[in-house]
Amino acid sequence: MNILRSKKRNIALLLIVMVVASYSLVVAPIWRGISNRSATAQKLLNIQIALTLYYQENHCYPPQYLTDRQGRPAHSWRVLLLPFLHHKDLFRRYSFDEPWNGPHNRLLTTEMPEEFRSPFLDSKSTITQYLGIAGTETSWRGAIPLREEDLRPRDTTNSLIWVVEARNSDINWMEPRDMPFDQALAGINVAEGGGIQSNYPDALPAQTKPFGCEWIPINISPEKLRLMLTVAEQGKKGVGPATPDNR
Numbered sequence: 132m133n134i135l136r137s138k139k140r141n142i143a144l145l146l147i148v149m150v151v152a153s154y155s156l157v158v159a160p161i162w163r164g165i166s167n168r169s170a171t172a173q174k175l176l177n178i179q180i181a182l183t184l185y186y187q188e189n190h191c192y193p194p195q196y197l198t199d200r201q202g203r204p205a206h207s208w209r210v211l212l213l214p215f216l217h218h219k220d221l222f223r224r225y226s227f228d229e230p231w232n233g234p235h236n237r238l239l240t241t242e243m244p245e246e247f248r249s250p251f252l253d254s255k256s257t258i259t260q261y262l263g264i265a266g267t268e269t270s271w272r273g274a275i276p277l278r279e280e281d282l283r284p285r286d287t288t289n290s291l292i293w294v295v296e297a298r299n300s301d302i303n304w305m306e307p308r309d310m311p312f313d314q315a316l317a318g319i320n321v322a323e324g325g326g327i328q329s330n331y332p333d334a335l336p337a338q339t340k341p342f343g344c345e346w347i348p349i350n351i352s353p354e355k356l357r358l359m360l361t362v363a364e365q366g367k368k369g370v371g372p373a374t375p376d377n378r
Contacts, residue, residue, distance in 0.1 A: 175338035181215035195271035196307030204307035259304035266312025299328035
């Protein structure tokens, strides 16, 4: 009887071990993947809301960067969005009288808002994976901000990619730098490691206009990708450059 009871106990323990192992090997990774996708989508949605609020207050979208008096990129659009992401205190402490990496602003780099932190990076990272695609044909055209009238009419199958979560980023969240248009056109998760590298194997998370967060399939055609990144014809002018004096 004791032997039978012992065998049943061992079988029960074995089943428990198998369930725990199955959870660790199968369920937990699936759950982490779902959790990461949800976090990514929420961060992109928060950025979209901030862009909309910025537009409502300034009657244009933020430029990719503000320039210094010599015309050099000095302050990122991510800094300009701080008041619209509930980080007004951080925005007040940021100095537009020196570049983003000046002696004062450098002290703020560790205070990166969570909205700019990928769920794949640890809490001490100051690198952002949330980038615009920069170029004269895109929504991030240097110091030239955009208005709604600058945007080419788009049908429901061709939304505009505004911000992406790119794994191959080495950009500090305050740095006035984004991914070049030509690099993005190389494709998503290309084997050479160029283009836009996604944290996800099947799709690129992107904040798009007008839909919100979209998951762009990695096998998107070059023609469709270009169309989704392009605002208007090359050389079309916006409302004029933004500087620290007219921000």
